[in-house]
Structure formats: C-alpha cells, structure tokens
Amino acid sequence: MVRTEREIADSQGGPRVVALGGGHGLYASLSALRAVTDALTAVVTVADDGGSSGRLRRELGVLPPGDLRMALAALCGDDEWGGTWSEVVQHRFRSEGELHGHAVGNLLIVALWELLGDPVAGLDWVGRLLGAHGRVLPMASVPLDIVAEVELDGRISTVRGQVACALTPGRVQAISLVPDNPPACHEAVQAVRDADWVVFGPGSWFTSVLPHLKVPELARALHETTARRLVTLNLAPQPGETDDFSPQQHLDVLRQHAPELAIDVVLADTGVVDDRDALDKAAASLGARLVMADVATGDGSPRHDPRRLASVLDEIFLQKR
DSSP, X not given: OOOOHHHHHHTSSSOOEEEEEOHHHHHHHHHHHTTTXXXXXXXXXXXXXXXXXXXXXXXXXXXXXXXXXXXHHHTSOSSHHHHHHHHHXXXXXXXXXXXXXXXXXHHHHHHHHHHHSOHHHHHXXXXXXXXXXXXXXXXXXXXXXXXXXXXXXXXXXXXXXXXXXXXXXXXXXXXEEESSSOOBOHHHHHHHHHOSEEEEOSSOIIIIIGGGGGSHHHHHHHHHOSSEEEEEOOSSOOTTTSTTOOHHHHXXXXXXXXXXXXXXXXXXXXXXXXXXXXXXXXXXXXXXXEEEEOOBOTTSSSOBOHHHHHHHHHHHHTTOO
C-alpha cells in the first residue's frame, strides 16, 4: 500500500513544517528547522536570473537551480557524508572558460531534470544522494520573472528581473510576476495544505519571500491551510531592496501584498528592534503575537545562529513561548 505524504510525515518526528523563501535566508531557516523536525519541506522561489542559474535558465530553458541547490545543501546532515556532499554541490568552478562560476550542484540538478523530465523527481533524487533531512520543491513549475514597481525621487518606474530588483537604487513599492498566473508546483501546494506550520523568511523580502504570494494556487493554499503561520524577520535591511526598512515595515509590506493572510507568530531578534510597541502593533495587524529572542550570531554580523534559532522555533512549535 502506498502511503500519502501526510502519512509519511506523521510517522516522522516533529511537526510538519513548510519553509518558504530562497537564497541565504532560506538556507538559514532550513539549517535551524532540520534540527527541530524530520518532516520538513522547502518551497523555493524560481525567479533567479543571475550567475550560474541565469545562464542555465537562458541556455536550457530550465528552472533556475541555484536557490534549490542551496536549500538542498542546507538540509545535508552534519556527518561526513552530509558535510562532503554539501561542499560538493556548493563548489563553483574557477576557470577561464565556459564552466567558470557554475556550481556543481546546479549542473547535477539540471542533468537529472533532463534525464527524468520531471523537476520534482530530479530534486528528490539529489536529496537522496545528499541524505537531505527534508524535501525541496520549486514554488512554480515554470521559470518566473519578478517585476518591481520602484520609487526614486518621487517617480515610479518598473524594473524586471530578480537581479535588477535586488540592485535597484530606488525603493521597491510592490512586485508582480511574469507570467502573471504561473502554474504552481502541485507537491508544494499539497505540502502547504498538509502542514502544521508554514514559515515565511528570513530572506530578501521582495525577491525571495513575497513572490510565493503571487503564485495564485500556492497563495490560495497559504490562505486556506489549517497550518499556523510564522514570520521570521530579517536581522538587517537588504541593500538596494529594503534600504532603511524597519522590522515593522517588513510586516506592513506583507500585509499590503496579502491583506487577508493571517499570521500567528512574528519572530524578531531582540538586538534589531528599536521600537517594540510599533512592531507589536504591526504584528497585531496581521493577527500575530510577537516573540522576541536572541537568534543572531554572537559575532555582530547580520546572520541567524542555527542553534539559537532552532531552540526558539522548537519552543514556539511546542507552545512554550
């Protein structure tokens, strides 16, 4: 008898958790969450158009593999096998030729996609090779472009492409996707509907976190799921994307893009909140309670400490905080 994904998850330890995002922010989230639960799914943005991912996307017409690769690397175990494969898939070639800058993992993922003809099956095979502690899925089944409305010196213009949006000198006001009604990854939608918790962030707000709410079928699942929803706030503004944003402004933007989305918990680091009352108010406007904790590394850099973050998330999931 074939078990459903939910039945498989129920046999594992910990709550069923879906983490949304991309890049370094999702890497940080997954590095913590894999210590909290065995039933973990990453749903990853597919709008990258730069670097190795952008080159493969343009040449082969595939989903950009880079953020998917990083998520898989984050889920590798701490043993010798996991550590070795994490380094292998993250390794980038250095040369004077066409391979320069390509990540090994990107090429491996795309090779499996070509052989199997199925992005999800290809990612599952890479996950098995790496011994990944969880599953990685794309948020949509086609490559996407992000289009941002940008305000600069009182004028509104549009910028297209993830790299361009991230580097724009203006302030991003809102985003949309091209195509504007992209097909969601079915397995990602089902994972959200079956989840106990859905985690947004940390990560680049406009290019990694909010795009999930612009894929109609996935957005509908995020609104209708019985899962509780948690937002992990960034430790610093994203240069060029959210310059000078306060923690509460991140929540204001989330509400603007998904006004009917209810959030249960907002998690913020104590060291980056200057106005707790304002952040409390912004969280309450989403229906959420604010949890503040020390989740940053101790070296002063704007990075989440996986162990500290895992400890706090575990307490939240167990309703101890």
